[in-house]
Amino acid sequence: xxxxxxxxxxxxxxxxxxxxxxxxxxxxxxxxxxxxxxxxxxxxxxxxxxxxxxxxxxxxxxxxxxxxxxxxxxxxxxxxxxxxxxxxxxxxxxxxxxxxxxxxxxxxxxxxxxxxxxxxxxxxxxxxxxxxxxxxxxxxxxxxxxxxxxxxxxxxxxxxxxxxxxxxxxxxxxxxxxxxxxxxxxxxxxxxxxxxxxxxxxxxxxxxxxxxxxxxxxxxxxxxxxxxxxxxxxxxxxxxxxxxxxxxxxxxxxxxxxxxxxxxxxxxxxxxxxxxxxxxxxxxxxxxxxxxxxxxxxxxxxxxxxxxxxxxxxxxxxxxxxxxxxxxxxxxxxxxxxxxxxxxxxxxxxxxxxxxxxxxxxxxxxxxxxxxxxxxxxxxxxxxxxxxxxxxxxxxxxxxxxxxxxxx
Numbered sequence: 001x002x003x004x005x006x007x008x009x010x011x012x013x014x015x016x017x018x019x020x021x022x023x024x025x026x027x028x029x030x031x032x033x034x035x036x037x038x039x040x041x042x043x044x045x046x047x048x049x050x051x052x053x054x055x056x057x058x059x060x061x062x063x064x065x066x067x068x069x070x071x072x073x074x075x076x077x078x079x080x081x082x083x084x085x086x087x088x089x090x091x092x093x094x095x096x097x098x099x100x101x102x103x104x105x106x107x108x109x110x111x112x113x114x115x116x117x118x119x120x121x122x123x124x125x126x127x128x129x130x131x132x133x134x135x136x137x138x139x140x141x142x143x144x145x146x147x148x149x150x151x152x153x154x155x156x157x158x159x160x161x162x163x164x165x166x167x168x169x170x171x172x173x174x175x176x177x178x179x180x181x182x183x184x185x186x187x188x189x190x191x192x193x194x195x196x197x198x199x200x201x202x203x204x205x206x207x208x209x210x211x212x213x214x215x216x217x218x219x220x221x222x223x224x225x226x227x228x229x230x231x232x233x234x235x236x237x238x239x240x241x242x243x244x245x246x247x248x249x250x251x252x253x254x255x256x257x258x259x260x261x262x263x264x265x266x267x268x269x270x271x272x273x274x275x276x277x278x279x280x281x282x283x284x285x286x287x288x289x290x291x292x293x294x295x296x297x298x299x300x301x302x303x304x305x306x307x308x309x310x311x312x313x314x315x316x317x318x319x320x321x322x323x324x325x326x327x328x329x330x331x332x333x334x335x336x337x338x339x340x341x342x343x344x345x346x347x348x349x350x351x352x353x354x355x356x357x358x359x360x361x362x363x364x365x366x367x368x369x370x371x372x373x374x375x376x377x378x379x380x381x382x383x384x385x386x387x388x389x390x391x392x393x394x395x396x397x398x399x400x401x402x403x404x405x406x407x408x
Contacts, residue, residue, distance in 0.1 A: 008278035009147055009375040010165035012158060015109025015118055025052055026110035031117040032192040036102045038086055052117045054086040056105065057164070058133075059171050061124050062285055063140035064164045065133065068343040076336045077343035079149055081160050082138040089121065096128040106170050106193030108163065120167035122175065139346045143168055144282045147375045149338035165281040172281075172288035173209045180205055212290045214280070215256045216244040217297040218381040219267060227322060227385055228267060228299065229371075230306075230314040240317070240325070240369050242378045244292070257297050265314045266305035271298040275384065278377040294377045296385065322371070323386045331373045 020027035025034065031052060038054065058065045065082030084092070090100045108118040123129050133139070143164055150161045170193065180187055180198035182205050187196040196207040219228035219242075229240040245260030247253060254272040261269045273296045280290040306314050372378045 010279040013162040014159040028107040028192040055083040056089040056119045058123045060140040066141045068346040079342045103189050122171045149342050152374050169281040169289045213247040216292050217257045217295040218242050219297045226316040230311045233312045264307050264310045268300040269297040270300045292377050325369045
């Protein structure tokens, strides 16, 4: 089963494709000034302000607000982000005794064709909001659940997922950077939440959103016939995937690939070839801005010695076995079940479901193994190897050189 995407899940954010200039009313600085004016406006003054339309996406404990609906002849519900207008957001928070202020909102971007500026807000401390939003059939849903529920063939849905991922990463970075790492004083948001600054006049350190690079690699044997896959106890049962690990200070991405592979499996890696990258905001909340950088890595040795503190197991798998795992896995079925789960949550129905039950063979038996779905870069690394035989570094370089020459 080969699945091609225009971009990875959480990439292709439609609100970030073009950053407006500072004087543009849709830019972060101009929109922030308009926002302050809106928040200070007397509700009894009905004179409309000439400014962009503002929409707000609330988050609670890392979960974005969402809704679910069935349209047309569709039998599978589709989820949507639960954007609310600025006046609505102000009114709902006011009912809970909370006064909305500009520093609690984080600028996400804009759509010039709509004249709309989008913001995110963390309302984790405001428990009274849940009943009010539930009455509108809006609910807070785990981003990972939305990820699985997203129809990867729907570019609009993939765009919404990317917006939600960007917002979650930014808000969690704000929660982790409340104090200056230099002097310990409180920090305050600047540039509409795109930067923070130490409140200490003697310090005033600027703090920017962090990015946590992670290498993820499909290790391939010398004959290009087998791939090294691993599993961890925290994974869904029977799921095998690529090796991965964080990049350490002072090392290149290629060095990180070789080091992590050796540390976890004792396999020595030589050639390392870049594939693609993917933002990954669904990891631990303490690491909010992961960037997965994908590679093919060619092994120089074959004997595996698994570090049991890191992995449950690691094994070489033949191309045909991995191809069968791709064919067995009913990713569309898993997506539909997750979409139905979101619909149930939004309607106040909570029903548990095991993701592993979706991955079965035609006989109805559980598949012996499966790999992550198309929302994960691991899926595309493995699928590319199974179906397209990734080039070695020398072949990739020659292909790039030929392409360059042809353009001259």
